[in-house]
Amino acid sequence: MKEALAALVRWSGLGWGVRFLCARRRATIVVYHDPDPAVLREHLAYYARHYSFTTLDTVADAMESGRWGDLPPYPLVITIDDGHAGNTRLEPLFREFGVRPTIYLCSRIVGTARPFWWKTPAADRIGVEELKRQPDTERRRRLAEAGDDPDRDGAARHAMTWSEVAALGETVDYGAHTRTHPILIQCDDLRAAEEIGLSRIELEKATGRPCRHFAYPNGDYGEREVELLRAAGYRTARTIEPGWNGGRADPLRLKAFPVSDDVSVSWLTVQLTGLPAWLRGLKESLRGRRAASAGYPAPSAGTAIPAAPLRQ
Numbered sequence: 197m198k199e200a201l202a203a204l205v206r207w208s209g210l211g212w213g214v215r216f217l218c219a220r221r222r223a224t225i226v227v228y229h230d231p232d233p234a235v236l237r238e239h240l241a242y243y244a245r246h247y248s249f250t251t252l253d254t255v256a257d258a259m260e261s262g263r264w265g266d267l268p269p270y271p272l273v274i275t276i277d278d279g280h281a282g283n284t285r286l287e288p289l290f291r292e293f294g295v296r297p298t299i300y301l302c303s304r305i306v307g308t309a310r311p312f313w314w315k316t317p318a319a320d321r322i323g324v325e326e327l328k329r330q331p332d333t334e335r336r337r338r339l340a341e342a343g344d345d346p347d348r349d350g351a352a353r354h355a356m357t358w359s360e361v362a363a364l365g366e367t368v369d370y371g372a373h374t375r376t377h378p379i380l381i382q383c384d385d386l387r388a389a390e391e392i393g394l395s396r397i398e399l400e401k402a403t404g405r406p407c408r409h410f411a412y413p414n415g416d417y418g419e420r421e422v423e424l425l426r427a428a429g430y431r432t433a434r435t436i437e438p439g440w441n442g443g444r445a446d447p448l449r450l451k452a453f454p455v456s457d458d459v460s461v462s463w464l465t466v467q468l469t470g471l472p473a474w475l476r477g478l479k480e481s482l483r484g485r486r487a488a489s490a491g492y493p494a495p496s497a498g499t500a501i502p503a504a505p506l507r508q
């Protein structure tokens with residue numbers, strides 16, 4: 197199926213057509229997590245041929261000034277979520293390709309051995325998707341009870357250290373990804389406000405640089421989160437809803453294409469058409485309709501795209 201789609205996109209000119217129609221005058225944002233340098237190298241070489249690298253601040257400047265035409269054609273922003281320790285290996289690539297990505301950090305996980313909770317054995321046993329559906333306090337309690345307390349140091353660190361953050365800071369910008377990576381819509385009001393507002397303050401203090409961009413953990417957010425971000429003074433917030441961003445896009449609901457960390461360039465070109473996400477959505481809505489007609493509840497919006505490796 198994957199190969200057939202990749203061949204279709206390649207031979208039909210669909211990739212080129214979508215890029216010309218959708219990405220020439222609108223910003224494409226791609227999302228990575230912990231890519232292998234060899235894989236990312238191929239992706240960056242592909243982007244360098246077909247897009248113009250730009251930064252999130254440049255896109256935000258163009259949105260705020262209304263001078264969208266200042267952006268180069270086919271503007272593309274690389275974003276990387278969570279601040280995985282492996283990201284430090286990417287620095288030579290950023291220099292080589294002259295790209296300045298934004299890495300979104302969790303201010304209470306960087307510089308500690310606290311785990312990314314979804315990568316723990318406890319989360320594996322309980323089920324990551326199951327945990328995402330729990331109220332935040334319940335998710336923490338269950339993880340702690342199963343032996344991987346998300347608020348305590350684990351056996352091995354998952355995130356970068358602060359000195360690695362400082363060293364990599366020459367080639368990347370940093371945004372906030374909350375303090376502890378909860379599912380925001382499962383948090384009570386106080387917790388959501390702290391996770392959004394304090395992560396910015398803590399990151400600015402630790403890095404000595406402004407932190408004005410945010411990415412929603414797991415792509416989950418609601419009106420409350422958008423209002424909290426506005427109040428906290430963020431310029432942009434990135435979702436994982438596939439699509440492109442024009443000059444009039446809502447800066448606190450930026451669309452982006454999640455890219456699997458290990459995909460081939462031919463599948464990358466398919467992901468950038470938005471086709472897989474569209475097909476997934478279609479499949480889920482059909483399944484929802486079937487479930488509804490069989491008397492079962494339809495899956496909620498939060499479970500609509502069960503692409504775990506693309507999220508978090």
Ligand SMILES: [Zn+2]
Binds near residue numbers: 277373413414507
């Ligand atoms: Zn994340």
